[in-house]
Amino acid sequence: MNIHEYQAKDLLRAEGVPIPAGDVATTPEQAEAIAQRLGGMVVVKAQVHAGGRGKAGGVKLAKTPAEARLLAAKILGMQIKGLTVHKVLVTAASDIASEAYVGIILDRATRKPVFMVSRAGGIDIEEVAATTPEKILKLPIDTRFGLQAYQANELGFFLFDDIKKVRAAAKIMTQLYAAFMRNGASLAEINPLVVTPAGDVVALDAKISIDDNELDRHPELEALRDETAEEPSEVEARNAHLTFIKLEGDVGCVVNGAGLAMATMDLVKYYGGEPANFLDIGGSSNPEKVVSALRIITEDPSVKAILFNIFGGITRTDDVANGIVTATKANPLRIPLVIRLTGTKSSP
Amino acid sequence: MKILHDNGFTASSDMDEAVKQAVALAHGGKAA
Numbered sequence: 001m002n003i004h005e006y007q008a009k010d011l012l013r014a015e016g017v018p019i020p021a022g023d024v025a026t027t028p029e030q031a032e033a034i035a036q037r038l039g040g041m042v043v044v045k046a047q048v049h050a051g052g053r054g055k056a057g058g059v060k061l062a063k064t065p066a067e068a069r070l071l072a073a074k075i076l077g078m079q080i081k082g083l084t085v086h087k088v089l090v091t092a093a094s095d096i097a098s099e100a101y102v103g104i105i106l107d108r109a110t111r112k113p114v115f116m117v118s119r120a121g122g123i124d125i126e127e128v129a130a131t132t133p134e135k136i137l138k139l140p141i142d143t144r145f146g147l148q149a150y151q152a153n154e155l156g157f158f159l160f161d162d163i164k165k166v167r168a169a170a171k172i173m174t175q176l177y178a179a180f181m182r183n184g185a186s187l188a189e190i191n192p193l194v195v196t197p198a199g200d201v202v203a204l205d206a207k208i209s210i211d212d213n214e215l216d217r218h219p220e221l222e223a224l225r226d227e228t229a230e231e232p233s234e235v236e237a238r239n240a241h242l243t244f245i246k247l248e249g250d251v252g253c254v255v256n257g258a259g260l261a262m263a264t265m266d267l268v269k270y271y272g273g274e275p276a277n278f279l280d281i282g283g284s285s286n287p288e289k290v291v292s293a294l295r296i297i298t299e300d301p302s303v304k305a306i307l308f309n310i311f312g313g314i315t316r317t318d319d320v321a322n323g324i325v326t327a328t329k330a331n332p333l334r335i336p337l338v339i340r341l342t343g344t345k346s347s348p
Numbered sequence: 349m350k351i352l353h354d355n356g357f358t359a360s361s362d363m364d365e366a367v368k369q370a371v372a373l374a375h376g377g378k379a380a
Contacts, residue, residue, distance in 0.1 A: 118378075246353035249374075250369060251374045266368065267363070268367055268370070268371060271371040272369075272371055272375075273370070273374055304373070304374040305371075305374040307367060308359075317352055321349075321360070324357065325351060325352070336373040338357070338369045339352060339357060340362065340365075340367075340372065341352070346349055347359065
């Protein structure tokens with residue numbers, strides 16, 4: 001689950017990461033009031049789950065509270081990568097002497113959280129990794145021991161030469177790691193981590209993704225979910241207890257079990273097609289899930305054919321068949337349907 | 349299978365064939 005920048009900053013502030021003051025607004029008037037309270041220049045930032053907000057015109061500098069109101073009026077309602085901006089973060093502007101990148105990702109290969117730091121901050125880190133990988137230091141962390149002081153210093157020395165800044169950065173590494181672990185994150189990044197002309201090391205932007213599997217034991221994080229910032233079909237699927245990810249292709253897939261769903265997508269690509277989605281109806285027998293799955297898939301105009309691939313183990317194929325019949329009687333299909341069904345209760 | 353056939357659907361147990369058919373239909377072709 002992705003959370004907004006202002007929410008990520010709140011989680012990092014709770015660990016002590018130095019972050020410029022700011023607050024979130026849903027109206028231009030609120031933005032003006034926040035700017036008034038902060039005093040001085042502010043940055044008005046669109047809060048959407050998408051990168052490239054600055055390039056899209058969703059991040060603007062305001063010299064006065066009145067300008068903050070005008071800019072918020074422009075940014076609120078703006079579309080960025082298909083997502084409507086409903087909130088803006090109004091935050092105190094900082095002077096920047098240099099920018100660095102600090103991030104932690106959950107690395108499947110090493111099965112560890114891995115720190116990635118670079119002096120090339122403020123830009124797309126994937127681009128840095130692709131073009132100048134030597135500018136990135138990767139450091140896996142053994143979760144049995146956590147981030148050790150010498151590792152935090154090693155990361156700090158990769159970013160800065162001045163010992164004062166190294167120490168400040170090392171402290172932020174420790175705080176970022178604490179936030180990553182405490183909140184069950186799969187990604188936590190500060191980009192940019194800036195040095196001000198006064199020599200202070202400050203987090204100007206933050207991004208945190210929470211591992212969905214952590215949400216049951218973190219209801220306070222589940223409460224941060226903003227469904228207006230998510231793909232509507234994925235919201236509907238989650239409410240129907242389906243595992244669904246929207247993709248770019250035209251073959252709608254309804255499959256039981258994540259492994260079979262992955263294999264199905266591979267096979268679709270093998271035969272020259274592109275899956276329109278990943279959809280796992282799960283291992284239980286529930287015709288309602290089939291009805292929900294068909295409704296979600298048929299709402300996608302890019303889907304040109306639907307493929308059911310059901311291997312009945314715990315799932316009873318007669319339940320799936322009843323779900324297909326019920327769903328198509330209620331909403332007759334206008335696109336072809338191909339059904340593969342085998343396993344429990346598939347024979348008369 | 350019987351439920352599907354009784355309601356006018358065709359279905360098979362062959363995953364390979366089903367995927368091939370779905371891809372062909374998505375590309376505007378006919379089912380194999």
